[in-house]
Amino acid sequence: MPEVRRLLARAGRVDPESLAGYRGANGYDALAKAVERGAGWVLSELDASGLLGRGGAAFPAGRKWRAVAAARGRRRIVCNADESEPGTFKDRVLMEEDPFAVVEAMTIAGLTVGAEEGLVYIRGEYQLAAERLRHAIEKAEEAGLLGADVAGSGRAVRIRVFRGAGAYVCGEETALFNSVEGRRGEPRNKPPFPTEAGLFGDPTLVNNVETFCAVPLVVRDGAAEFRRCGTDQSAGTKLFCLSGHVARPGVYEVPLGTTLRELLALAGGVWQGRSLKAVLCGGAAGTFLGPERLDLPLTFEDLRAVGGTIGSGAVIVLDETAALWDVVLRVARFFQEESCGQCVPCRVGTQRQREIVARLAAGQPRPGDAALLREIGAAMTDASICGLGQTASGAVLSALEIAGGVP
Amino acid sequence: MPTERNPPHAVADEERAAVDRALARLDADPRRSDLLPLLHEIHASLGWLPKGALELLADKMRLPFPDVWGVATFYALFRLDPPRGAAVHVCDDVPCRLRGADSLLQALEARYGPARRFTGEAHGTPAAGRAAAVEWETVPCLGQCDHAPVAAVAGRLHRHATVEGIAAAKASADA
Numbered sequence: 001m002p003e004v005r006r007l008l009a010r011a012g013r014v015d016p017e018s019l020a021g022y023r024g025a026n027g028y029d030a031l032a033k034a035v036e037r038g039a040g041w042v043l044s045e046l047d048a049s050g051l052l053g054r055g056g057a058a059f060p061a062g063r064k065w066r067a068v069a070a071a072r073g074r075r076r077i078v079c080n081a082d083e084s085e086p087g088t089f090k091d092r093v094l095m096e097e098d099p100f101a102v103v104e105a106m107t108i109a110g111l112t113v114g115a116e117e118g119l120v121y122i123r124g125e126y127q128l129a130a131e132r133l134r135h136a137i138e139k140a141e142e143a144g145l146l147g148a149d150v151a152g153s154g155r156a157v158r159i160r161v162f163r164g165a166g167a168y169v170c171g172e173e174t175a176l177f178n179s180v181e182g183r184r185g186e187p188r189n190k191p192p193f194p195t196e197a198g199l200f201g202d203p204t205l206v207n208n209v210e211t212f213c214a215v216p217l218v219v220r221d222g223a224a225e226f227r228r229c230g231t232d233q234s235a236g237t238k239l240f241c242l243s244g245h246v247a248r249p250g251v252y253e254v255p256l257g258t259t260l261r262e263l264l265a266l267a268g269g270v271w272q273g274r275s276l277k278a279v280l281c282g283g284a285a286g287t288f289l290g291p292e293r294l295d296l297p298l299t300f301e302d303l304r305a306v307g308g309t310i311g312s313g314a315v316i317v318l319d320e321t322a323a324l325w326d327v328v329l330r331v332a333r334f335f336q337e338e339s340c341g342q343c344v345p346c347r348v349g350t351q352r353q354r355e356i357v358a359r360l361a362a363g364q365p366r367p368g369d370a371a372l373l374r375e376i377g378a379a380m381t382d383a384s385i386c387g388l389g390q391t392a393s394g395a396v397l398s399a400l401e402i403a404g405g406v407p
Numbered sequence: 408m409p410t411e412r413n414p415p416h417a418v419a420d421e422e423r424a425a426v427d428r429a430l431a432r433l434d435a436d437p438r439r440s441d442l443l444p445l446l447h448e449i450h451a452s453l454g455w456l457p458k459g460a461l462e463l464l465a466d467k468m469r470l471p472f473p474d475v476w477g478v479a480t481f482y483a484l485f486r487l488d489p490p491r492g493a494a495v496h497v498c499d500d501v502p503c504r505l506r507g508a509d510s511l512l513q514a515l516e517a518r519y520g521p522a523r524r525f526t527g528e529a530h531g532t533p534a535a536g537r538a539a540a541v542e543w544e545t546v547p548c549l550g551q552c553d554h555a556p557v558a559a560v561a562g563r564l565h566r567h568a569t570v571e572g573i574a575a576a577k578a579s580a581d582a
Binding site for chain 2: 083084085086087088089092123124125126127162163164165166167168179180181182183184185200241242243244245249250251280284316317318322326327330331334337338340
């Protein structure tokens with residue numbers, strides 16, 4: 001299956017600092033249509049598109065938008081650009097190469113759900129992306145496409161860029177709210193969900209950068225056209241980030257349902273003519289898939305069926321020479337270091353998990369280590385309050401599976 | 408601007424100026440949600456967050472000092488001790504390690520001494536107690552995996568990083 005460039009239609013082709021260039025390449029067509037057709041139409045189209053969130057949780061975007069649109073009082077929108085999942089760089093590419101698309105999408109969101117205040121939470125290390133976004137916001141304001149009166153709609157939408165400062169957990173939406181509010185970036189208990197009580201306690205729409213960027217496509221071309229790619233349950237295209245032992249690392253956009261084999265082929269296959277040991281699909285919070293999964297269609301439902309996840313779209317490739325347990329150890333260390341320490345299962349579980357994986361990587365397993373890892377993993381998945389702890393054991397336990405037990 | 412309730416001790420003039428400059432950029436009295444942007448500003452001016460400056464900031468924001476300290480200590484990009492020159496951050500996460508970061512880290516350790524913050528196991532324990540000639544540290548994924556291995560010197564990215572490239576950037580940033 002070839003690459004389909006929808007989200008990436010302008011990336012690398014249109015000057016990311018030129019509003020005229022953006023408008024000359026279908027930019028702001030969607031906003032004009034959204035203003036003309038109104039919020040109800042946008043919401044129906046979004047529902048019909050079947051767009052699922054691209055940040056990892058795959059929640060139906062239309063349902064989220066409707067919940068916030070139906071809320072009373074002041075509402076807010078937040079673009080989650082805290083992309084910190086190891087092996088993930090698609091949002092960076094979107095923001096650096098097509099920043100006006102992020103701004104246009106958030107503007108449509110503001111008008112549709114009735115929010116005047118928008119915020120992009122961007123990881124502190126993404127300086128170029130932050131600059132490009134700020135520039136795009138400024139140019140959109142100057143052109144009357146953002147600000148007090150958006151495109152003659154008589155409605156206001158404002159967007160500001162807010163920089164994180166190096167904390168993976170702040171990509172969790174409630175930790176993100178605390179971070180913006182000037183508190184430690186520790187997750188809150190849910191419920192209440194952000195659509196009821198989010199940033200500053202207001203109903204808040206939070207979507208990932210890629211999810212937002214899909215919205216102008218749905219609005220401009222319609223849900224039916226959007227659904228021409230993908231499967232019934234996984235509509236549209238998805239950005240995948242190929243890294244590691246692959247010939248041409250990079251971001252590739254393919255219809256959902258493309259197989260892992262086809263995706264790898266697009267990136268030139270495993271490098272140096274070697275064979276595949278495994279891919280880590282979904283980043284540190286994802287799972288390992290062995291070569292027997294090469295013909296698995298990359299959809300939300302197919303990955304779920306094998307206990308995996310598309311997650312953020314990270315696909316880290318390990319060739320036959322890779323030291324699997326060194327990679328697993330790095331992942332275990334990542335979670336131990338990034339655990340905020342607020343809830344016990346995650347704070348202690350990530351520590352113990354790393355200690356055991358360190359033994360396995362050193363070739364010194366103790367009897368019962370595999371069972372202990374499974375027990376710790378179950379405790380973290382069941383009892384951690386946020387996605388960090390809930391996913392911290394996925395890669396480790398899937399490594400046990402593809403390796404057929406402890407090394 | 409509220410008056411200082413507890414004049415903090417040992418605030419260097421330079422630190423006081425950095426706090427005042429950051430606050431002056433706000434167009435209203437500081438709110439709690441200004442805290443992280445203010446910390447970014449102060450860190451950018453001073454290269455770190457001195458305790459005295461944080462005490463002063465807490466007073467000016469009418470926040471309890473532990474709240475400000477709790478936020479400042481939460482984030483990896485903030486330093487709480489004075490740096491020795493420009494920050495050198497080298498990615499040691501999975502995608503970079505699969506594409507040459509291991510040998511880059513070894514070369515950096517040979518040239519500069521052990522990393523300031525490093526708990527890596529896979530390629531040996533850093534020599535305990537050996538002082539680093541040049542300060543550097545490893546960091547998790549920088550989101551540049553398509554250009555691995557990567558490093559950041561004084562916040563500027565170096566794709567397909569080499570020890571020579573990092574050393575040159577460090578020398579010129581420190582000059």
